[in-house]
Amino acid sequence: MNSLPSVVLAVLVASVCSLLISFYWRAPVKSQLPPGPRPLPVIGNLLDIPKIRPWEVYRELSRKYGNLISLQVFGRTLIVVDNHDTAVDLLDKRSSIYSSRPPSNTVDLCGWGWDFAFMPYGPLWRAHRRVLSPHLSRDGVSMFNDYHATNAHRLLQRLLSTPDRLVDHVRLAIGATLMKAVYGLEITDEYIKLFANAFSSSDILLNGSILDFLPFLAHVPTWLPGTAFLRRLAYYREVVPAMRDIPWMDAKAAISRGGAPVSLASASVENIAQLKGDDAVKQDEICRNALSLAYGGRYRADAHRGRQTYATLCAFFVAMSLYPEVQQKARAELDAVVGPSRLPTQADRDNLPYVDAVIKETLRWHNATPLLIPHFSTADDHYNDFLIPANSVILVNAWSILHDPEMFPEPDKFVPERYLTDGRPNATVSDPATVIFGYGRRICQGRYFAEAALFTCIASVLHTLDISLPLDGDGRPVRKEPSISTDLVTHIEDCRCTIKPRSASAEALIRSPG
Numbered sequence: 001m002n003s004l005p006s007v008v009l010a011v012l013v014a015s016v017c018s019l020l021i022s023f024y025w026r027a028p029v030k031s032q033l034p035p036g037p038r039p040l041p042v043i044g045n046l047l048d049i050p051k052i053r054p055w056e057v058y059r060e061l062s063r064k065y066g067n068l069i070s071l072q073v074f075g076r077t078l079i080v081v082d083n084h085d086t087a088v089d090l091l092d093k094r095s096s097i098y099s100s101r102p103p104s105n106t107v108d109l110c111g112w113g114w115d116f117a118f119m120p121y122g123p124l125w126r127a128h129r130r131v132l133s134p135h136l137s138r139d140g141v142s143m144f145n146d147y148h149a150t151n152a153h154r155l156l157q158r159l160l161s162t163p164d165r166l167v168d169h170v171r172l173a174i175g176a177t178l179m180k181a182v183y184g185l186e187i188t189d190e191y192i193k194l195f196a197n198a199f200s201s202s203d204i205l206l207n208g209s210i211l212d213f214l215p216f217l218a219h220v221p222t223w224l225p226g227t228a229f230l231r232r233l234a235y236y237r238e239v240v241p242a243m244r245d246i247p248w249m250d251a252k253a254a255i256s257r258g259g260a261p262v263s264l265a266s267a268s269v270e271n272i273a274q275l276k277g278d279d280a281v282k283q284d285e286i287c288r289n290a291l292s293l294a295y296g297g298r299y300r301a302d303a304h305r306g307r308q309t310y311a312t313l314c315a316f317f318v319a320m321s322l323y324p325e326v327q328q329k330a331r332a333e334l335d336a337v338v339g340p341s342r343l344p345t346q347a348d349r350d351n352l353p354y355v356d357a358v359i360k361e362t363l364r365w366h367n368a369t370p371l372l373i374p375h376f377s378t379a380d381d382h383y384n385d386f387l388i389p390a391n392s393v394i395l396v397n398a399w400s401i402l403h404d405p406e407m408f409p410e411p412d413k414f415v416p417e418r419y420l421t422d423g424r425p426n427a428t429v430s431d432p433a434t435v436i437f438g439y440g441r442r443i444c445q446g447r448y449f450a451e452a453a454l455f456t457c458i459a460s461v462l463h464t465l466d467i468s469l470p471l472d473g474d475g476r477p478v479r480k481e482p483s484i485s486t487d488l489v490t491h492i493e494d495c496r497c498t499i500k501p502r503s504a505s506a507e508a509l510i511r512s513p514g
Protein backbone atom coordinates (compact mmCIF):
# COMPACT_ATOMS: atom_id res chain seq x y z
CA MET A 1 0.00 0.00 0.00
CA ASN A 2 1.29 3.47 -0.79
CA SER A 3 2.39 6.03 1.77
CA LEU A 4 0.29 9.07 2.62
CA PRO A 5 0.99 11.97 4.98
CA SER A 6 0.68 11.23 8.69
CA VAL A 7 -2.41 13.40 9.28
CA VAL A 8 -4.15 11.62 6.46
CA LEU A 9 -3.05 8.29 7.87
CA ALA A 10 -4.53 9.16 11.26
CA VAL A 11 -7.86 10.03 9.62
CA LEU A 12 -7.63 6.89 7.60
CA VAL A 13 -7.01 4.62 10.61
CA ALA A 14 -9.87 6.22 12.53
CA SER A 15 -12.21 5.85 9.56
CA VAL A 16 -11.22 2.23 8.97
CA CYS A 17 -11.83 1.44 12.64
CA SER A 18 -15.28 2.98 12.60
CA LEU A 19 -16.15 1.24 9.34
CA LEU A 20 -15.01 -2.08 10.71
CA ILE A 21 -16.79 -1.63 14.03
CA SER A 22 -20.01 -0.85 12.20
CA PHE A 23 -19.42 -3.80 9.91
CA TYR A 24 -18.85 -6.25 12.74
CA TRP A 25 -21.87 -4.89 14.57
CA ARG A 26 -23.96 -5.79 11.54
CA ALA A 27 -22.05 -8.91 10.54
CA PRO A 28 -24.08 -12.00 9.68
CA VAL A 29 -23.99 -14.97 12.02
CA LYS A 30 -20.42 -16.17 11.51
CA SER A 31 -21.22 -19.87 11.57
CA GLN A 32 -23.28 -19.49 8.39
CA LEU A 33 -20.34 -18.29 6.35
CA PRO A 34 -18.04 -20.88 4.77
CA PRO A 35 -15.22 -21.69 7.21
CA GLY A 36 -11.91 -19.85 7.23
CA PRO A 37 -9.23 -18.47 9.49
CA ARG A 38 -10.57 -16.51 12.46
CA PRO A 39 -10.67 -12.76 11.65
CA LEU A 40 -8.82 -10.41 14.03
CA PRO A 41 -10.61 -7.42 15.51
CA VAL A 42 -10.43 -4.37 13.25
CA ILE A 43 -8.22 -5.80 10.48
CA GLY A 44 -10.18 -9.00 9.90
CA ASN A 45 -8.14 -11.51 7.87
CA LEU A 46 -5.87 -8.88 6.32
CA LEU A 47 -2.77 -10.71 7.59
CA ASP A 48 -3.99 -14.01 6.11
CA ILE A 49 -4.12 -12.52 2.59
CA PRO A 50 -0.75 -13.23 1.06
CA LYS A 51 1.08 -10.84 -1.25
CA ILE A 52 3.41 -13.44 -2.79
CA ARG A 53 1.88 -16.31 -4.80
CA PRO A 54 -1.45 -16.05 -2.94
CA TRP A 55 -2.83 -19.09 -4.79
CA GLU A 56 -0.40 -21.36 -2.87
CA VAL A 57 -1.44 -19.98 0.50
CA TYR A 58 -5.14 -20.20 -0.38
CA ARG A 59 -4.59 -23.84 -1.26
CA GLU A 60 -3.14 -24.50 2.20
CA LEU A 61 -6.15 -22.76 3.76
CA SER A 62 -8.51 -24.83 1.61
CA ARG A 63 -6.79 -28.03 2.71
CA LYS A 64 -7.40 -26.99 6.29
CA TYR A 65 -10.95 -25.57 6.04
CA GLY A 66 -12.47 -27.10 2.89
CA ASN A 67 -12.81 -26.15 -0.74
CA LEU A 68 -15.10 -23.21 -0.05
CA ILE A 69 -13.55 -20.79 2.43
CA SER A 70 -14.31 -17.27 3.55
CA LEU A 71 -12.16 -14.39 4.76
CA GLN A 72 -13.07 -10.88 5.87
CA VAL A 73 -11.22 -7.84 4.57
CA PHE A 74 -12.21 -4.30 5.43
CA GLY A 75 -15.83 -5.26 5.75
CA ARG A 76 -15.95 -7.29 2.57
CA THR A 77 -16.36 -11.07 2.43
CA LEU A 78 -13.86 -12.88 0.25
CA ILE A 79 -14.85 -16.39 -0.85
CA VAL A 80 -12.16 -18.66 -2.28
CA VAL A 81 -13.33 -21.68 -4.30
CA ASP A 82 -10.90 -24.57 -4.64
CA ASN A 83 -12.99 -27.01 -6.64
CA HIS A 84 -14.16 -27.03 -10.26
CA ASP A 85 -17.67 -28.40 -9.57
CA THR A 86 -18.30 -25.78 -6.87
CA ALA A 87 -17.11 -23.05 -9.25
CA VAL A 88 -19.56 -24.34 -11.88
CA ASP A 89 -22.38 -24.54 -9.29
CA LEU A 90 -21.88 -20.94 -8.23
CA LEU A 91 -20.53 -18.98 -11.20
CA ASP A 92 -22.19 -20.94 -13.98
CA LYS A 93 -25.42 -22.44 -12.68
CA ARG A 94 -26.23 -19.41 -10.49
CA SER A 95 -24.70 -16.90 -12.86
CA SER A 96 -27.58 -14.42 -12.41
CA ILE A 97 -26.10 -13.47 -9.03
CA TYR A 98 -22.37 -14.19 -9.51
CA SER A 99 -21.57 -12.29 -12.71
CA SER A 100 -20.58 -8.86 -11.48
CA ARG A 101 -17.12 -7.49 -10.71
CA PRO A 102 -15.98 -5.96 -7.41
CA PRO A 103 -16.55 -2.19 -7.49
CA SER A 104 -13.29 -0.27 -7.27
CA ASN A 105 -12.55 3.44 -7.01
CA THR A 106 -8.95 2.63 -7.80
CA VAL A 107 -9.89 1.28 -11.23
CA ASP A 108 -11.68 4.56 -12.06
CA LEU A 109 -8.94 6.73 -10.60
CA CYS A 110 -6.38 4.78 -12.59
CA GLY A 111 -8.15 5.53 -15.89
CA TRP A 112 -9.60 2.05 -16.47
CA GLY A 113 -13.25 2.73 -15.56
CA TRP A 114 -14.40 2.37 -19.19
CA ASP A 115 -13.02 -1.19 -19.45
CA PHE A 116 -15.94 -3.62 -19.60
CA ALA A 117 -13.95 -6.37 -17.93
CA PHE A 118 -14.22 -4.27 -14.74
CA MET A 119 -17.81 -3.25 -15.30
CA PRO A 120 -20.65 -4.38 -13.07
CA TYR A 121 -22.96 -6.92 -14.65
CA GLY A 122 -25.77 -5.16 -16.51
CA PRO A 123 -26.94 -3.73 -19.85
CA LEU A 124 -23.85 -1.58 -20.48
CA TRP A 125 -21.51 -4.54 -19.93
CA ARG A 126 -23.73 -6.66 -22.23
CA ALA A 127 -23.62 -4.00 -24.97
CA HIS A 128 -19.81 -4.10 -24.88
CA ARG A 129 -19.68 -7.88 -25.01
CA ARG A 130 -22.07 -7.92 -27.96
CA VAL A 131 -19.54 -5.96 -30.04
CA LEU A 132 -17.03 -8.81 -29.79
CA SER A 133 -19.32 -11.87 -29.71
CA PRO A 134 -19.80 -12.63 -33.42
CA HIS A 135 -16.09 -12.29 -34.26
CA LEU A 136 -14.72 -14.15 -31.27
CA SER A 137 -17.14 -17.10 -31.38
CA ARG A 138 -15.82 -20.60 -32.17
CA ASP A 139 -16.65 -20.14 -35.86
CA GLY A 140 -16.09 -16.37 -36.03
CA VAL A 141 -12.38 -16.57 -35.18
CA SER A 142 -11.64 -18.60 -38.30
CA MET A 143 -11.61 -15.35 -40.31
CA PHE A 144 -8.31 -14.56 -38.57
CA ASN A 145 -6.55 -17.82 -39.50
CA ASP A 146 -4.37 -16.10 -42.09
CA TYR A 147 -3.27 -13.48 -39.57
CA HIS A 148 -2.25 -16.25 -37.15
CA ALA A 149 -0.35 -18.06 -39.91
CA THR A 150 1.52 -14.92 -41.07
CA ASN A 151 2.57 -13.95 -37.58
CA ALA A 152 3.59 -17.50 -36.63
CA HIS A 153 5.83 -17.59 -39.71
CA ARG A 154 7.34 -14.20 -38.79
CA LEU A 155 7.91 -15.50 -35.26
CA LEU A 156 9.95 -18.41 -36.66
CA GLN A 157 12.01 -16.04 -38.81
CA ARG A 158 12.77 -13.76 -35.88
CA LEU A 159 13.67 -16.72 -33.65
CA LEU A 160 16.04 -17.95 -36.34
CA SER A 161 17.89 -14.64 -36.55
CA THR A 162 17.90 -13.54 -32.86
CA PRO A 163 16.89 -16.53 -30.68
CA ASP A 164 18.11 -14.77 -27.52
CA ARG A 165 15.23 -12.28 -27.88
CA LEU A 166 12.60 -14.98 -27.39
CA VAL A 167 10.34 -13.02 -25.04
CA ASP A 168 10.30 -9.92 -27.29
CA HIS A 169 9.51 -12.04 -30.35
CA VAL A 170 6.69 -13.93 -28.65
CA ARG A 171 5.16 -10.71 -27.32
CA LEU A 172 5.37 -9.15 -30.76
CA ALA A 173 3.83 -12.19 -32.49
CA ILE A 174 0.78 -12.20 -30.21
CA GLY A 175 0.47 -8.40 -30.19
CA ALA A 176 0.74 -8.19 -33.98
CA THR A 177 -2.02 -10.76 -34.54
CA LEU A 178 -4.35 -9.05 -32.08
CA MET A 179 -3.60 -5.62 -33.56
CA LYS A 180 -4.41 -6.87 -37.05
CA ALA A 181 -7.54 -8.78 -36.03
CA VAL A 182 -8.90 -6.04 -33.78
CA TYR A 183 -7.93 -2.87 -35.68
CA GLY A 184 -6.66 -4.07 -39.06
CA LEU A 185 -3.40 -2.25 -38.28
CA GLU A 186 0.23 -3.36 -38.33
CA ILE A 187 1.85 -3.13 -34.92
CA THR A 188 4.46 -0.36 -34.52
CA ASP A 189 6.82 0.79 -31.76
CA GLU A 190 4.43 3.68 -31.02
CA TYR A 191 1.55 1.31 -30.33
CA ILE A 192 3.77 -0.94 -28.24
CA LYS A 193 4.81 2.07 -26.17
CA LEU A 194 1.18 3.14 -25.69
CA PHE A 195 0.22 -0.33 -24.44
CA ALA A 196 3.32 -0.68 -22.26
CA ASN A 197 2.63 2.69 -20.57
CA ALA A 198 -0.99 1.82 -19.88
CA PHE A 199 -0.30 -1.70 -18.65
CA SER A 200 2.46 -0.62 -16.28
CA SER A 201 -0.52 0.16 -14.01
CA SER A 202 -1.29 -3.54 -13.59
CA ASP A 203 0.29 -3.73 -10.10
CA ILE A 204 -2.25 -1.11 -8.94
CA LEU A 205 -5.09 -3.04 -10.54
CA LEU A 206 -3.85 -6.21 -8.87
CA ASN A 207 -3.44 -4.81 -5.38
CA GLY A 208 -6.15 -2.14 -5.34
CA SER A 209 -5.53 0.66 -2.86
CA ILE A 210 -6.82 2.26 0.28
CA LEU A 211 -8.86 4.54 -2.03
CA ASP A 212 -11.26 1.64 -2.50
CA PHE A 213 -12.24 2.05 1.14
CA LEU A 214 -11.60 5.75 1.73
CA PRO A 215 -12.33 7.49 -1.57
CA PHE A 216 -12.06 11.00 -0.08
CA LEU A 217 -8.27 10.51 0.10
CA ALA A 218 -8.21 10.91 -3.66
CA HIS A 219 -8.83 14.64 -3.07
CA VAL A 220 -5.69 15.16 -0.96
CA PRO A 221 -3.58 17.85 -2.73
CA THR A 222 -0.83 16.14 -4.70
CA TRP A 223 1.81 18.71 -3.67
CA LEU A 224 1.73 17.22 -0.14
CA PRO A 225 4.57 14.85 0.70
CA GLY A 226 3.66 11.17 0.49
CA THR A 227 1.19 11.58 -2.34
CA ALA A 228 3.34 10.07 -5.09
CA PHE A 229 0.69 7.39 -5.49
CA LEU A 230 -1.96 9.97 -6.34
CA ARG A 231 0.39 11.51 -8.91
CA ARG A 232 0.90 8.08 -10.41
CA LEU A 233 -2.87 7.66 -10.73
CA ALA A 234 -3.11 11.05 -12.47
CA TYR A 235 -0.46 9.88 -14.96
CA TYR A 236 -2.47 6.75 -15.76
CA ARG A 237 -5.66 8.77 -16.23
CA GLU A 238 -3.87 10.27 -19.24
CA VAL A 239 -2.02 7.33 -20.71
CA VAL A 240 -4.67 4.63 -20.29
CA PRO A 241 -7.35 6.39 -22.40
CA ALA A 242 -4.67 7.23 -25.01
CA MET A 243 -4.06 3.51 -25.46
CA ARG A 244 -7.78 3.07 -26.07
CA ASP A 245 -8.36 6.10 -28.33
CA ILE A 246 -5.35 6.31 -30.66
CA PRO A 247 -5.60 2.86 -32.34
CA TRP A 248 -9.39 3.30 -32.71
CA MET A 249 -8.95 6.69 -34.43
CA ASP A 250 -6.15 5.30 -36.63
CA ALA A 251 -8.29 2.30 -37.58
CA LYS A 252 -11.27 4.49 -38.49
CA ALA A 253 -9.04 6.74 -40.59
CA ALA A 254 -7.60 3.71 -42.45
CA ILE A 255 -11.09 2.30 -43.06
CA SER A 256 -12.38 5.59 -44.43
CA ARG A 257 -9.37 5.76 -46.81
CA GLY A 258 -10.49 2.36 -48.16
CA GLY A 259 -8.74 -0.98 -48.59
CA ALA A 260 -8.32 -1.71 -44.86
CA PRO A 261 -8.24 -5.43 -44.02
CA VAL A 262 -11.14 -7.22 -42.32
CA SER A 263 -11.08 -6.61 -38.58
CA LEU A 264 -13.29 -6.10 -35.57
CA ALA A 265 -12.91 -2.37 -36.24
CA SER A 266 -14.13 -2.64 -39.84
CA ALA A 267 -17.20 -4.62 -38.70
CA SER A 268 -17.83 -2.08 -35.93
CA VAL A 269 -17.60 0.87 -38.33
CA GLU A 270 -20.13 -0.83 -40.62
CA ASN A 271 -22.45 -1.35 -37.69
CA ILE A 272 -22.14 2.28 -36.49
CA ALA A 273 -22.89 3.49 -40.03
CA GLN A 274 -26.39 1.94 -39.75
CA LEU A 275 -27.18 4.18 -36.75
CA LYS A 276 -28.01 7.86 -36.48
CA GLY A 277 -27.52 10.73 -34.00
CA ASP A 278 -26.99 9.83 -30.34
CA ASP A 279 -27.27 6.11 -31.05
CA ALA A 280 -24.29 6.32 -33.41
CA VAL A 281 -22.27 8.37 -30.90
CA LYS A 282 -23.01 5.90 -28.09
CA GLN A 283 -22.22 2.88 -30.23
CA ASP A 284 -18.95 4.48 -31.36
CA GLU A 285 -17.94 4.82 -27.72
CA ILE A 286 -18.94 1.24 -26.90
CA CYS A 287 -17.02 -0.14 -29.89
CA ARG A 288 -13.95 1.95 -29.06
CA ASN A 289 -13.95 0.60 -25.47
CA ALA A 290 -14.73 -3.00 -26.36
CA LEU A 291 -12.03 -3.20 -29.02
CA SER A 292 -9.41 -1.81 -26.73
CA LEU A 293 -10.29 -4.47 -24.21
CA ALA A 294 -9.91 -7.07 -26.91
CA TYR A 295 -6.40 -5.92 -27.65
CA GLY A 296 -5.15 -6.00 -24.12
CA GLY A 297 -7.41 -8.78 -23.11
CA ARG A 298 -6.16 -8.33 -19.61
CA TYR A 299 -7.27 -8.44 -16.11
CA ARG A 300 -8.37 -6.96 -13.55
CA ALA A 301 -9.75 -8.00 -16.60
CA ASP A 302 -7.76 -7.16 -19.34
CA ALA A 303 -4.67 -5.37 -19.09
CA HIS A 304 -3.44 -8.72 -20.12
CA ARG A 305 -5.34 -10.58 -22.76
CA GLY A 306 -2.41 -10.46 -25.07
CA ARG A 307 -0.25 -11.05 -22.03
CA GLN A 308 -2.04 -14.22 -21.00
CA THR A 309 -1.47 -15.66 -24.44
CA TYR A 310 2.14 -14.55 -24.56
CA ALA A 311 2.86 -15.76 -20.99
CA THR A 312 1.42 -19.15 -22.02
CA LEU A 313 3.57 -19.27 -25.14
CA CYS A 314 6.72 -18.37 -23.17
CA ALA A 315 5.88 -21.19 -20.73
CA PHE A 316 5.66 -23.56 -23.70
CA PHE A 317 9.28 -22.77 -24.67
CA VAL A 318 10.47 -23.39 -21.10
CA ALA A 319 8.54 -26.67 -20.94
CA MET A 320 10.01 -27.86 -24.23
CA SER A 321 13.55 -27.08 -23.06
CA LEU A 322 12.91 -29.25 -20.00
CA TYR A 323 11.07 -32.09 -21.81
CA PRO A 324 12.88 -32.93 -25.10
CA GLU A 325 10.99 -36.25 -25.37
CA VAL A 326 7.72 -34.30 -25.73
CA GLN A 327 9.20 -32.42 -28.69
CA GLN A 328 10.25 -35.66 -30.33
CA LYS A 329 6.74 -37.16 -30.09
CA ALA A 330 5.12 -33.97 -31.36
CA ARG A 331 7.52 -33.80 -34.30
CA ALA A 332 6.84 -37.40 -35.25
CA GLU A 333 3.14 -36.57 -35.41
CA LEU A 334 3.74 -33.35 -37.39
CA ASP A 335 6.04 -35.15 -39.85
CA ALA A 336 3.38 -37.76 -40.51
CA VAL A 337 0.45 -35.33 -40.85
CA VAL A 338 1.97 -32.11 -42.24
CA GLY A 339 5.17 -33.29 -43.96
CA PRO A 340 8.38 -31.31 -44.57
CA SER A 341 7.28 -28.88 -47.27
CA ARG A 342 4.79 -26.63 -45.48
CA LEU A 343 3.91 -25.20 -42.06
CA PRO A 344 0.94 -26.54 -40.07
CA THR A 345 -2.39 -24.68 -40.33
CA GLN A 346 -5.65 -24.64 -38.39
CA ALA A 347 -6.99 -27.22 -40.86
CA ASP A 348 -4.49 -29.77 -39.43
CA ARG A 349 -5.60 -29.31 -35.85
CA ASP A 350 -8.02 -32.24 -35.59
CA ASN A 351 -5.36 -34.56 -36.97
CA LEU A 352 -2.73 -33.53 -34.42
CA PRO A 353 -4.01 -34.87 -31.06
CA TYR A 354 -0.54 -34.97 -29.50
CA VAL A 355 0.17 -31.32 -30.39
CA ASP A 356 -3.27 -30.47 -29.03
CA ALA A 357 -2.37 -32.30 -25.80
CA VAL A 358 0.87 -30.25 -25.59
CA ILE A 359 -1.23 -27.07 -25.73
CA LYS A 360 -3.63 -28.33 -23.04
CA GLU A 361 -0.71 -29.27 -20.82
CA THR A 362 0.94 -25.87 -21.35
CA LEU A 363 -2.26 -24.11 -20.28
CA ARG A 364 -2.44 -26.33 -17.17
CA TRP A 365 1.25 -26.42 -16.25
CA HIS A 366 1.52 -22.64 -16.26
CA ASN A 367 -1.92 -21.06 -16.07
CA ALA A 368 -1.34 -17.36 -16.53
CA THR A 369 -4.17 -16.15 -14.24
CA PRO A 370 -3.95 -18.52 -11.25
CA LEU A 371 -6.87 -16.88 -9.44
CA LEU A 372 -8.76 -15.99 -12.64
CA ILE A 373 -10.56 -12.64 -12.39
CA PRO A 374 -12.68 -11.98 -9.29
CA HIS A 375 -16.46 -12.22 -9.61
CA PHE A 376 -18.79 -10.29 -7.28
CA SER A 377 -22.12 -11.55 -5.92
CA THR A 378 -25.17 -9.32 -6.09
CA ALA A 379 -27.61 -11.20 -3.80
CA ASP A 380 -27.43 -13.41 -0.70
CA ASP A 381 -27.07 -17.07 -1.63
CA HIS A 382 -27.26 -20.32 0.31
CA TYR A 383 -24.98 -23.09 -0.84
CA ASN A 384 -24.47 -26.39 1.03
CA ASP A 385 -25.71 -24.86 4.31
CA PHE A 386 -23.40 -21.88 3.94
CA LEU A 387 -24.42 -18.27 3.44
CA ILE A 388 -22.59 -16.40 0.72
CA PRO A 389 -23.65 -12.84 1.39
CA ALA A 390 -24.41 -10.32 -1.35
CA ASN A 391 -21.37 -8.19 -2.22
CA SER A 392 -18.88 -11.02 -1.69
CA VAL A 393 -15.75 -11.19 -3.85
CA ILE A 394 -15.40 -14.68 -5.34
CA LEU A 395 -11.97 -16.00 -6.29
CA VAL A 396 -11.50 -19.36 -8.00
CA ASN A 397 -8.13 -20.95 -7.26
CA ALA A 398 -7.59 -22.22 -10.80
CA TRP A 399 -3.94 -22.99 -10.10
CA SER A 400 -4.91 -25.32 -7.26
CA ILE A 401 -7.66 -27.03 -9.30
CA LEU A 402 -5.21 -27.63 -12.15
CA HIS A 403 -2.51 -28.91 -9.76
CA ASP A 404 -4.78 -31.31 -7.90
CA PRO A 405 -2.84 -34.61 -7.87
CA GLU A 406 -6.06 -36.62 -7.97
CA MET A 407 -7.12 -35.04 -11.24
CA PHE A 408 -3.62 -34.55 -12.64
CA PRO A 409 -1.14 -37.04 -11.12
CA GLU A 410 2.35 -35.55 -10.62
CA PRO A 411 0.93 -32.10 -11.36
CA ASP A 412 4.27 -30.30 -11.54
CA LYS A 413 5.40 -32.54 -14.41
CA PHE A 414 4.65 -31.69 -18.04
CA VAL A 415 2.82 -34.77 -19.32
CA PRO A 416 0.71 -34.31 -22.51
CA GLU A 417 -0.02 -38.05 -22.49
CA ARG A 418 -2.47 -37.51 -19.61
CA TYR A 419 -5.04 -36.22 -22.16
CA LEU A 420 -4.71 -39.19 -24.51
CA THR A 421 -5.71 -42.80 -24.61
CA ASP A 422 -4.34 -44.95 -27.45
CA GLY A 423 -3.19 -41.75 -29.14
CA ARG A 424 -6.71 -40.25 -29.23
CA PRO A 425 -8.21 -37.59 -26.88
CA ASN A 426 -9.24 -39.11 -23.55
CA ALA A 427 -12.68 -37.75 -22.72
CA THR A 428 -12.40 -38.80 -19.06
CA VAL A 429 -9.64 -36.28 -18.32
CA SER A 430 -10.69 -32.68 -17.67
CA ASP A 431 -9.69 -30.16 -20.29
CA PRO A 432 -7.80 -27.32 -18.50
CA ALA A 433 -9.57 -24.86 -20.83
CA THR A 434 -12.77 -25.46 -18.82
CA VAL A 435 -11.01 -23.84 -15.87
CA ILE A 436 -8.44 -21.34 -17.13
CA PHE A 437 -10.82 -19.26 -19.24
CA GLY A 438 -13.14 -18.66 -16.30
CA TYR A 439 -16.78 -19.42 -15.65
CA GLY A 440 -20.34 -18.36 -16.35
CA ARG A 441 -21.38 -15.19 -18.11
CA ARG A 442 -17.96 -13.54 -17.62
CA ILE A 443 -16.10 -16.40 -19.30
CA CYS A 444 -13.15 -15.23 -21.42
CA GLN A 445 -14.45 -13.92 -24.73
CA GLY A 446 -11.12 -14.46 -26.43
CA ARG A 447 -10.66 -18.17 -25.65
CA TYR A 448 -11.13 -19.44 -29.22
CA PHE A 449 -8.89 -16.70 -30.56
CA ALA A 450 -6.24 -17.50 -27.93
CA GLU A 451 -6.43 -21.24 -28.66
CA ALA A 452 -6.05 -20.61 -32.40
CA ALA A 453 -3.04 -18.31 -31.78
CA LEU A 454 -1.44 -20.87 -29.48
CA PHE A 455 -2.06 -23.75 -31.86
CA THR A 456 -0.59 -22.00 -34.90
CA CYS A 457 2.52 -20.76 -33.07
CA ILE A 458 3.16 -23.96 -31.08
CA ALA A 459 2.63 -26.34 -34.02
CA SER A 460 4.86 -24.17 -36.27
CA VAL A 461 7.64 -24.01 -33.66
CA LEU A 462 7.54 -27.77 -32.98
CA HIS A 463 7.58 -28.45 -36.71
CA THR A 464 10.72 -26.43 -37.45
CA LEU A 465 12.74 -25.60 -34.33
CA ASP A 466 14.62 -27.51 -31.67
CA ILE A 467 14.37 -26.09 -28.16
CA SER A 468 16.86 -27.07 -25.50
CA LEU A 469 18.21 -25.84 -22.16
CA PRO A 470 20.01 -22.48 -22.04
CA LEU A 471 23.81 -22.61 -21.92
CA ASP A 472 26.10 -21.07 -19.31
CA GLY A 473 29.24 -19.07 -20.14
CA ASP A 474 31.17 -22.33 -20.74
CA GLY A 475 28.55 -23.72 -23.11
CA ARG A 476 27.13 -26.17 -20.55
CA PRO A 477 23.33 -26.64 -20.35
CA VAL A 478 21.69 -25.05 -17.30
CA ARG A 479 18.61 -26.69 -15.81
CA LYS A 480 16.57 -24.40 -13.57
CA GLU A 481 13.22 -24.92 -11.86
CA PRO A 482 10.76 -22.42 -13.36
CA SER A 483 9.98 -19.58 -10.96
CA ILE A 484 6.61 -17.84 -11.33
CA SER A 485 6.03 -14.10 -10.89
CA THR A 486 3.25 -12.76 -8.67
CA ASP A 487 1.15 -10.60 -10.93
CA LEU A 488 -2.31 -10.23 -12.34
CA VAL A 489 -1.03 -12.25 -15.23
CA THR A 490 1.87 -14.40 -14.08
CA HIS A 491 4.83 -15.44 -16.18
CA ILE A 492 7.86 -17.66 -15.81
CA GLU A 493 10.60 -15.28 -14.75
CA ASP A 494 13.49 -16.76 -16.70
CA CYS A 495 12.44 -18.04 -20.12
CA ARG A 496 15.91 -18.39 -21.63
CA CYS A 497 16.44 -21.46 -23.79
CA THR A 498 18.52 -22.50 -26.78
CA ILE A 499 16.64 -22.35 -30.09
CA LYS A 500 17.93 -23.78 -33.38
CA PRO A 501 16.36 -25.02 -36.61
CA ARG A 502 15.70 -28.75 -36.30
CA SER A 503 17.11 -29.50 -39.80
CA ALA A 504 18.37 -27.83 -42.97
CA SER A 505 14.99 -28.36 -44.65
CA ALA A 506 13.19 -26.83 -41.64
CA GLU A 507 15.50 -23.82 -41.89
CA ALA A 508 14.68 -23.47 -45.60
CA LEU A 509 10.97 -23.65 -44.78
CA ILE A 510 11.33 -20.88 -42.19
CA ARG A 511 13.29 -18.70 -44.64
CA SER A 512 10.75 -19.23 -47.43
CA PRO A 513 8.61 -16.14 -48.13
CA GLY A 514 5.45 -18.03 -47.00
Ligand code: HEM
Binding pocket: 116, 117, 118, 129, 136, 293, 294, 295, 297, 298, 301, 302, 305, 306, 308, 309, 312, 368, 369, 372, 373, 374, 375, 436, 437, 438, 439, 440, 441, 442, 443, 444, 445, 446, 447, 449, 450
Ligand atom coordinates in the same frame (compact mmCIF):
# COMPACT_ATOMS: atom_id res chain seq x y z
C1 HEM B 1 -4.26 -17.90 -22.93
C2 HEM B 1 -4.90 -16.75 -23.10
C3 HEM B 1 -6.04 -16.24 -22.22
C4 HEM B 1 -6.43 -16.63 -20.97
C5 HEM B 1 -5.83 -17.74 -20.09
C6 HEM B 1 -7.59 -15.82 -20.60
C7 HEM B 1 -8.28 -15.93 -19.39
C8 HEM B 1 -9.32 -15.10 -19.04
C9 HEM B 1 -10.00 -15.16 -17.78
C10 HEM B 1 -9.67 -16.13 -16.64
C11 HEM B 1 -10.97 -14.22 -17.79
C12 HEM B 1 -11.98 -13.94 -16.67
C13 HEM B 1 -13.13 -14.93 -16.76
C14 HEM B 1 -14.07 -14.83 -15.57
O1 HEM B 1 -14.28 -13.74 -15.06
O2 HEM B 1 -14.63 -15.88 -15.16
C15 HEM B 1 -10.90 -13.53 -19.05
C16 HEM B 1 -11.71 -12.49 -19.40
C17 HEM B 1 -11.69 -11.91 -20.65
N1 HEM B 1 -10.89 -12.25 -21.71
FE1 HEM B 1 -9.44 -13.65 -21.72
N2 HEM B 1 -7.85 -14.95 -21.63
C18 HEM B 1 -6.93 -15.17 -22.63
C19 HEM B 1 -6.84 -14.51 -23.83
C20 HEM B 1 -7.75 -13.58 -24.28
C21 HEM B 1 -7.72 -12.95 -25.58
C22 HEM B 1 -6.67 -13.22 -26.66
C23 HEM B 1 -8.80 -12.11 -25.63
C24 HEM B 1 -9.26 -11.21 -26.76
C25 HEM B 1 -9.10 -11.50 -28.02
C26 HEM B 1 -9.50 -12.20 -24.37
C27 HEM B 1 -10.65 -11.51 -24.04
C28 HEM B 1 -11.23 -11.49 -22.79
C29 HEM B 1 -12.31 -10.60 -22.41
C30 HEM B 1 -12.98 -9.59 -23.32
C31 HEM B 1 -12.60 -10.84 -21.06
C32 HEM B 1 -13.58 -10.11 -20.17
C33 HEM B 1 -14.90 -10.79 -20.07
C34 HEM B 1 -15.88 -10.04 -19.18
O3 HEM B 1 -15.51 -9.48 -18.13
O4 HEM B 1 -17.05 -10.05 -19.53
N3 HEM B 1 -8.84 -13.11 -23.58
N4 HEM B 1 -9.88 -14.09 -19.81
